[in-house]
Amino acid sequence: MSNDGINAPVRRRAILKAGLALGAVQVASPFVVKSLADEPVKIGLDNPLTGTYAALGKNELIGCKLALDQINAKGGILGRKVDLLVEDSTSGDAGTAVEKARKLIDRDKVDFLVGNINSALAAAIANVAYEKSVFMVDPGGHTDPITGTNCHWDVFRVCNTTQMEANAVASTLIKTAGKKWYYITPDYAFGHTLQAGLEKACTKLGGTKIGGDLTPLGTTDFSSYLIKAQAANPDVIIFLVAGDDAVNALKQAVQFGLDKKYHLAGAQQELEVLLGLPPEARIGTWVFEWYWNQPNVPHVAEFVADIRKHSGGHVPTARTWFGYAALWTCALAAQQAKSLDAVKMAKAMQGFKLPPEVSLMPDGAFYRAAQNQLIPDLYVGNAQQAPKGGDPEDLFKVTEIVKGIDAAGPLEDTGCKMTWPT
């Protein structure tokens, strides 16, 4: 038939089939950041490279690569060079993430597994790592159960729990902005636990929740939620949405003029989000989990300079540091245990304090024993427009550094009951 052939009929059924096809995406083979050694130690990174979390994933990868270079430059792990095997977990498909984790462990025989930004995916691959007894580090999936009610002996986490972030920012908000809070929360594991954490912290300090909405992940139009928030007349509108959703929500809140009437705030905020906002929308009180502009903290300036070489001149974000600290955690665990045996490494990391050139924060950071959760400093402050004459990526003003142990609460409250293999 010629190119001008008359159309075959398009039926409604074909369009419905087309919708189903959207879910059927397979991803290509991993690419390997290779070292020169003959029998390398393998670290598998199962993290998003495409989709909503691609920008965050890319930054974690940059941090991982710098750590990889440094580890190899210092003689590798137990004298063996290290390879990083990178897989795209997708941003939201737990099935793909789990399949990639199994492939990395079963086929590629990785010694360590690292991932994932999406809380739900991190929890899913943590179960695979546990089943296979592989030492795993979750660099950036925040939901509490990973080092709480679903904690595992071989799963460590670099980023904070949502409860830690909530505790860190709550008292500042109550003091500076008021006690009546309205929540705009993403409708999945991360959002639920973050809101629960904030409600708990807020109530303890005498604040109240006067309303809130759960927004589907990937919401583009937040106006209806913002209308409801305004109708409730709160002191503070709490934005718990993350990534692209946060960019959309804040951009629209400022267009509606809500920043003039209410205090806009939230728990977790990321430099990636602030960079995606026009200057007038870089506002609000937030928690950063790591920040690059710490002039008085040793080793930070060198780290920033090194990352700039890997990132086309951009400063490291908290995500970059997560990736960096996650890979170093693997190397340090082996070094401490003098073995690649997962049980020995996990035991060696109980209560382990990261060296200052890895922790890169004023009070350091350590893995809390019997929880495997890193307890770092948290940075409370305000988003800002880049200072005139300063670095264009200096978009956050730290007003208070909260020690992780003060934000973490007692171990019993986490619900973590770890069972070690016999």
Place this chain on the structure above:
Amino acid sequence: MTQLVLFDAFNGLIVGAFYALMALGLSLILNLSGVINFAHGGFLALGGYFAYTLIPYLGFWGALICAPFLVAVLGVIVERLLICRLYGRDPLYGLLLTFGLAFIFEDGTRTIWGAQSLPYQVPGWLLSPLSSAYFFLTGYRLFMVLIVAIAVVAMFLILNHTKIGIRIRAGTLDLETVSVLGVNVRMLRSLNFGLGVYLAGLAGVLAVGQLGLQPTIGGSLIMPSFVAIIVGGLGSLPGTLLGGLLIGVASGITTVFWPSATEAVIYVMMALVLMVRPRGLLGEEGRF
């Protein structure tokens, strides 16, 4: 409560107008060429990225005018090089091709402009809230609706009062006869594809004024547009417009009562329409 419902219904109309703009482009291509264009979201994203790139040189208004044209030109090239080879075949071929193109566009934009959201700035006077007490309306939203209205009216004028538009409509009904009468169907399809993709590009430029500009922006907006076509009725452009507005309003009102179901409600609407009136609200009987 009544006030909230009214606010949300009004707001839904604004959002719906935007869905309709995308859906009209999709519908044009589907009606004449029989191609279910899954790459429409990719063209939308490109509209935003072209505008972002052009703003430093042409300013906001120059970018608003030029970016959709560039997208349309790219669309015609893609149609001539790839899509035209699949005319007359099972629609699933075209669907698979455009599905692949959608990924190429997403990864292409990620490679060229980066995965990071980019800050897109619209003129300050458009950003001021016009009324937050009664309508909760911003200058930019009003501007968007105005541009959508102009684009829709212009499109209907073109389709009803120009030779090319009348040929497109005739081709939609019976392409074989139009071809036999000596109309250059190949060129007609290219122009029609360009027009449909132009609307996607325009939607992209408008969207990035209030959404983050990132490679996935098209993907998040494409599904409501498909739903708008099915609800409104395949083959009917007024139906597509109505479908877009209806799902916008339904989604807005749902926010008042059950916020987490705002996305689901449009699919429930689609299911109901398919059960009760399978050809869609204004779809032509027997055509699909």
